[in-house]
Every structure is written in C-alpha cells, then in structure tokens.
Amino acid sequence: MSLVRPALTLTILMTALLGLAYPLGMTALSQAILPHQANGSLLERDGVVIGSALIGQPFAAPRYLWPRPSAVDYDAANSAGSNLGPTNAALVAGIAARAAALEAANEVKPPVDLVTASASGLDPHISPEGAFAQAARIATARGVAPAEIRAFLRAHVEGRALGFVGEPVVNVLLANLALDEAFPMAAPPAEAAPARTAATNPDD
Known part of the structure; x- marks a missing residue:
C-alpha cells in the first residue's frame, strides 16, 4: 500500500x-x-478559404498548373496511395494513359511526377520540370509569351529546405494564385477539362 x-x-x-x-x-x-x-497554412481569396498550401487539390483548366495525380481524388480526409505494385497491369496502363494525355495537352513528354501519385495522394508540389513542361499550354491559354510563363515559374521554384534537404519544388496552388495576379484574365473562357486520367488508378 x-x-x-x-x-x-x-x-x-x-x-x-x-x-x-x-x-x-x-x-x-x-x-x-x-x-x-x-x-x-490556409489560403484565402476575397475573404474565402480556397485551400491549404500543404494539401494538393485538382486543377484541370488549361490556364493553370496541373498537380500530381491522386489515388484518393484529392480527399484530404482520406490520405492514401493506390498500393499498386510496379508490375500491376492497371498501374502500367494508368501511367501510359496519363502520359499520353499530358503529352497531347502540353506537346512535351511529361516528367515522372506528373504521371505518378505520391503515397499520400495529397502532394501540393510538383517538380520544376513538371511545371516547365506546362508552360506553353498556360501561355497559350493566358495569351502571353511562353518565355514569360517559364520565367514566372522559375521564380516560383522553392529550393531545398535548409539548403540541402529534399528537392526543389513548385507549390501548385501558390503558383496558380500568383498566375492569376501576374497574368489576369478579364473573363476566363469556357474550358473543357482535358482528357486526363490523373484521378483514375494513380500509383504511389
């Protein structure tokens, strides 16, 4: 006791x-x-929360950067990967379909991060190469020179943390908000979503 x-x-x-x-x-x-x-890290536009800098969300309009695919359809309450292995036929077919759709839209071969999803399915970043690959499409949609968009994207590349941790990245939501400020469009045109399969059978 x-x-x-x-x-x-x-x-x-x-x-x-x-x-x-x-x-x-x-x-x-x-x-x-x-x-x-x-x-x-919530972001607002006109007093309305439109997302978080830490959570990826879908963009399909040609005037914007497109994010990495998501195995959970960008559902922040359901973070996960597809858990498909590298020999899975659905995985291979999904990557091939996304690569073909992106190449047709951007007229360049897409880097690997644009056709594969992260383990979380909510990665808010893409590689600088993934951003630059979309420059021509964005420039055409916004009616500006491709060189201007490439320079803009280059200025929005985030370096390695502490100078040596991780890889340089571009935050898709932050860059898209900045695109609207730098290259405003008086009346966004009616834009059909491109034939992407980003949310269909994406991989880890």
Missing part, C-alpha cells in the same frame, strides 16, 4: 504535465510565433 500513493501522485502529475500543460503550452507558443502554419 505504501507504493499506491506515490504511483497515483505521479500518474496525476504526469497527466497534468504531459496531457494538459505541454499541449496547451505548445499550442499557445505556435499560435504566437507561427499562427499561419499552426492553423493549417
């Missing part, structure tokens, strides 16, 4: 410290120092 009181005391103390004080303290600290990131 002599050990019961210290055990209960320690349990209550650690619960209060690690279950209440620490989480509340970290929440308060993050809200004070990095409120935007702590609240999900």
